[in-house]
Amino acid sequence: MFDAIITAYNVIYSVIYYSYYVSLKCGQTIVTQSANLANNVVNFGLILLESLKIFLEDIYGTVVLIYGSFMHLFDVILGVIGDIGSGFSKIILEICRVYEVILNSPLAVIRVIRQLFVCIRDLIILIGAGVWFAITIVPLSLCYLTTSTAKLVLSLIIETFDKIKQCTETIKTVLYDLYYFVTDVPLESLAGLIVGLSIAYILFQFYVVIYAFLRARFTSYKQIIRQNCAVLYNNILQKITVRQRVIYRRILESRRPLHLRREPINRRVLVARRVIQQEESKNEDSFLDQRFCVICQERQKCILILPCRHVCLCSECNSQLQMYNNTCPMCRKDIERTMKVFV
Structure with missing residues (x-):
C-alpha cells in the first residue's frame, strides 16, 4: 500500500515538475520570439517612414522645379508683351513727333521720312520677333514640359523600384x-x-474510470484498515x-478451601475458545x-x-458501471438489465 502511495506521489511529482519545466521553456521561447518579432516590426515601420519621407521630399523638389519652369515661361511671355507695348508706344510717339516736325519746319520732312523708315524697320523687327x-x-513649352515630365516619371520609377526592393527585403x-x-x-x-x-x-478521456478505480482502491484500503483495526481491537479486548x-478465577480459587478448588483450565479449552471467537469474527466480517x-x-x-x-451493486456504482463497462463485476457476464431490490 505504501509503495503504491509513494509511486503515485513520484508520478504526480514528475508530471507536475515536467509540466512546469515545459511551460517555463515554452513561455521563455514565446517571450523571446515575440520580442524579436516586435523589434523587426518596429524597424520595418521606421524604414518605411524614412523612405516615405525621402520620397515626399523628392516629389516636392520636382514640383518646385516644374513651378520654376512655368514661372520662367510666364516671365518670358510678360516680357514679349511689354516689348510689344513699348513698340506701339514708340510708334505713337514717332507719329506725334512727325506731326510736330511737319507743323514746325519743312526741313524736318527729311527727318520725318528717316524716322518713318526707322519706325517701319522697328515695326518689321517687332512683327518678326x-x-x-x-x-x-x-x-x-512642349520641350520644357516633356523634359520635366520625363524627369518626374524617371524619379518616380526609380523610387518605386527602390521601395519594391526594400519591401521585398523586409518581407524576406x-x-x-x-x-x-x-x-x-x-x-x-x-x-x-x-x-x-x-x-x-x-x-480527460478516462477521468471517470480513473476516479472509479481510485475510489474503489481507496474504499477497499479503508475497509481493510477498518476490518484490521476492528479485529485488532476485538483481539485486544478478548x-x-x-x-x-x-x-478473577484465580483470586476466587485462592480464597476457597483446598478441597473445593477447581482444576486449572486446560490449554486446549482456551485454544478452542479462541478458534470459536475468530470464526465468529470472520462470520461477522463475511456477513x-x-x-x-x-x-x-460503503453502501448496501x-x-x-x-x-x-447477482446482487452485488449499489445504485451509484451501477450508474458508474453502465458508463464504463456494462458487465457483472462478479462473473463478468454482460448485463441485460438491472432491477432494484431490498435486501
Missing part, C-alpha cells in the same frame, strides 16, 4: 524571422508539450477480558461483506443483475 515667338512658344527578413521563430523551438520542449497534452487528453476472567457493495464497500447492495442474478 512676335511671329518667331508665336512659332517657338509651343515647341519650347520577416519570413526568415517567422521561420526561425517556428524552428527555434527545442525538440525536448516540443516533445514535452506533446506528451503533456497526450497525458492531459488521456486523463485478551483483556480473558485475562481478567483468569485473574458485512455480503451486505455491502462489492465495489465501494440493492441492484439485482440479470441474467446472472
Whole structure:
C-alpha cells in the first residue's frame, strides 16, 4: 500500500515538475520570439517612414522645379508683351513727333521720312520677333514640359523600384524571422508539450474510470484498515477480558478451601475458545461483506443483475458501471438489465 502511495506521489511529482519545466521553456521561447518579432516590426515601420519621407521630399523638389519652369515661361511671355507695348508706344510717339516736325519746319520732312523708315524697320523687327515667338512658344513649352515630365516619371520609377526592393527585403527578413521563430523551438520542449497534452487528453478521456478505480482502491484500503483495526481491537479486548476472567478465577480459587478448588483450565479449552471467537469474527466480517457493495464497500447492495442474478451493486456504482463497462463485476457476464431490490 505504501509503495503504491509513494509511486503515485513520484508520478504526480514528475508530471507536475515536467509540466512546469515545459511551460517555463515554452513561455521563455514565446517571450523571446515575440520580442524579436516586435523589434523587426518596429524597424520595418521606421524604414518605411524614412523612405516615405525621402520620397515626399523628392516629389516636392520636382514640383518646385516644374513651378520654376512655368514661372520662367510666364516671365518670358510678360516680357514679349511689354516689348510689344513699348513698340506701339514708340510708334505713337514717332507719329506725334512727325506731326510736330511737319507743323514746325519743312526741313524736318527729311527727318520725318528717316524716322518713318526707322519706325517701319522697328515695326518689321517687332512683327518678326512676335511671329518667331508665336512659332517657338509651343515647341519650347512642349520641350520644357516633356523634359520635366520625363524627369518626374524617371524619379518616380526609380523610387518605386527602390521601395519594391526594400519591401521585398523586409518581407524576406520577416519570413526568415517567422521561420526561425517556428524552428527555434527545442525538440525536448516540443516533445514535452506533446506528451503533456497526450497525458492531459488521456486523463480527460478516462477521468471517470480513473476516479472509479481510485475510489474503489481507496474504499477497499479503508475497509481493510477498518476490518484490521476492528479485529485488532476485538483481539485486544478478548485478551483483556480473558485475562481478567483468569485473574478473577484465580483470586476466587485462592480464597476457597483446598478441597473445593477447581482444576486449572486446560490449554486446549482456551485454544478452542479462541478458534470459536475468530470464526465468529470472520462470520461477522463475511456477513458485512455480503451486505455491502462489492465495489465501494460503503453502501448496501440493492441492484439485482440479470441474467446472472447477482446482487452485488449499489445504485451509484451501477450508474458508474453502465458508463464504463456494462458487465457483472462478479462473473463478468454482460448485463441485460438491472432491477432494484431490498435486501
